[in-house]
Amino acid sequence: MVRYELLGMDVADLRFAVSPLNEAVLSLRAWRDPGRFPLQLRWLHVLEDVRGSLDEAMLLALTDVRLWTPDFLNPRPHSPLTRFDDELAKLASTDPTVIERDLRAVHGATPLPEPLQGSAAEVLNRIIDALARYWRFCFEPHWPRMRAILEGDVTFRGRQIAQRGLATMLSGLSDTVRLVGNVVEVRLRSKLDYARPANGGLTLVPSLWTTNASTPISADEPPMILYSALGAATLWEPQALPAPDGLVGLLGTTRAGLLSHLDTPASSTELAARLGVTPTAVNQHLRALRAGGLLVGTRHGRSVLYRRSDLGDMLVASAAPHS
Structure with a gap:
């Protein structure tokens, strides 16, 4: 069990972050145990095509x-608006002794897995490269939708x-979390057992990838509880893109929805994820x-971001219902 002692009973002792x-x-x-995450099986199937790039x-x-997972790869975020690139940049400055400690905490005293062997600096560089590619291919197209669910949970x-x-809020995070006096208790499946004051406050982090509450392995890490976000089951449900009836009659349901939605730029991969169809199908309409x-399309890195043209803006505006 992990116990975090709140220094006061004020809401100021808590913060939410993503x-x-x-x-x-x-x-x-x-990836390691798909059967434990049935809600994400569709995502895993989609990623089969990119595994060779990782x-x-x-x-x-x-x-x-x-x-x-190693604690240094699960840092305490400080805002609901945290960016991946910023976290990766901060990761690059991790103390080598922390890297060694955290990898050993996960894998024990036996030889580390072959990819993790070498100097801490070399291993960290390889980890950062692997995570950067993983993010680009597997997360970036879906992140707006994921973030929306996480931010909805925080609200x-x-x-x-x-x-x-x-x-009541804390006990609602998981049946393994409760507030006893001024101590937040987190019961874990593992034998992890420590207690510490919640110096600097306790950070609560919603996640789509935990089935129960979890905490850092080391008591030296800042107090943090990761918990299962509400709405995770809706992540891969197709989203409707509503459009005015007049526009639907002119362009058809899918193209009208895309045009109505593209007042802000989006890639074909992101749009396909929202609609629950293949990128190829979306590209035909785009x-x-x-x-x-x-x-109009604008290249952004490896992706093309689409947005309504001036003509598209005028067409959507003219099709909007008038009171």
């Missing part, structure tokens, strides 16, 4: 049969504190809309 790096690293649990040996070495928990109090002058 961590893209945490989500990417925790998702590796699903350093899969390194990624799988970052977790073990218990599904533990709900904040409202729950205001309406029902801190103890090409038709672009050929008609209703969309």
Whole structure:
């Protein structure tokens, strides 16, 4: 059991935050043991096509049969608006002794998996390269939708504190979390057992990749509880892209929905994830809309971001219902 002693009973002792790096690293649990994460099986099937572009040996070495991950790869985020690139840049400055400690905490005293052997600096560089590619191919197209679910959970928990109090909110995170006096207790499946004051506050981090509450392995890490986010089951449900009836009659349901939605830029991969169809199917519609002058495309790294053209803006505006 892990126990965090709150220094006061004020809501100021708690903060909610979202961590893209945490989500990417925790998702590796699903790669190792897909059966434990049935809600994410569709995502795993989608990723089969990109596995060859990844350093899969390194990624799988970052977790073990218990599904533990190194603490230095699960940093405490400081904001609901944390960016992956910022977390990766901070990761690059990790103390080599911390890297060694955390890898040993996961894999024990036996020889580390082959991808993790070498100097701490070399290993860290390989980890960062592997995670950067993993993020680009497997997370970046889906992150807007994932973040929306995580931020929605944070909003709900904040409202729950205001309406029902801190103890009720904490017990609602998981049946393994409870507030006893001024101590937050987290019961774990493992033999992990420590207690510490929640210096600097306790950070609560919603995740799509944990089935129960979890904490850092080391008591030296800042106090943090990761818990299963509400709405995770809806992540891969197709989303409707509503559009005015007049536009649907002119362009058809899918193209009208895409045109109405593209007031802000999006890639074909991101749009395909939202609609629950293949990128190839979405690209056919995007090409038709672009050929008609209703969309413009701008290259952004390896992706093309589509947005309505001036003509597209005028068409959507003219089709909108008028009071």
